[in-house]
């Protein structure tokens with residue numbers, strides 16, 4: 504009996520020892536995960552502009568904005584997820600967010616944009632990013648630019664960090680982040696967010712860059728770096 508009791512206490516001792524040893528290790532592992540996942544716990548929506556019957560802006564070679572916004576968003580999704588964020592896209596395919604019975608293209612577009620806003624609101628995001636490309640009649644303009652709602656300080660900081668990283672990493676734009684009051688999505692979504700116009704399809708050189716996987720990855724990585732700085736630093740040096 505005594506021998507059995509001894510074995511019993513010996514086993515308890517071993518179990519206690521294992522618990523004591525493994526507990527700090529577990530804690531250290533959690534700390535490591537948090538340290539190495541700077542965006543863990545963050546919920547993000549990426550909004551690839553346009554889709555389906557709405558191609559968005561178009562280059563002279565027929566390149567459509569909707570194709571590149573989705574690719575950029577997919578690369579950005581990868582970067583954000585690797586850093587621990589929970590990422591949703593407003594669309595994962597070549598489609599818009601309007602219903603089949605929406606009617607004319609302009610009716611579809613207004614239903615589409617309302618549904619994007621609703622989608623982002625429902626996800627209760629920490630922040631969102633809408634991705635677009637520009638095209639204007641003149642071919643001379645080029646360069647990415649990030650826009651924000653000037654009534655939101657957080658949005659302003661997010662947009663400024665993203666624009667700074669685009670400028671530094673890609674070295675092909677001198678534009679600054681810009682506050683605009685009347686962009687529907689920026690105005691309507693409650694959470695902080697920014698709209699990135701990643702470049703001009705109407706500029707031949709920039710269009711070729713925007714079509715390449717390599718440049719899409721670099722653009723997505725720059726936006727990601729801006730997000731990281733926003734999350735860790737919160738206030739852009741120019742806002743202080």
Ligand SMILES: [Zn+2]
Pocket residue numbers: 552553559560568635636
């Ligand atoms: Zn667009």
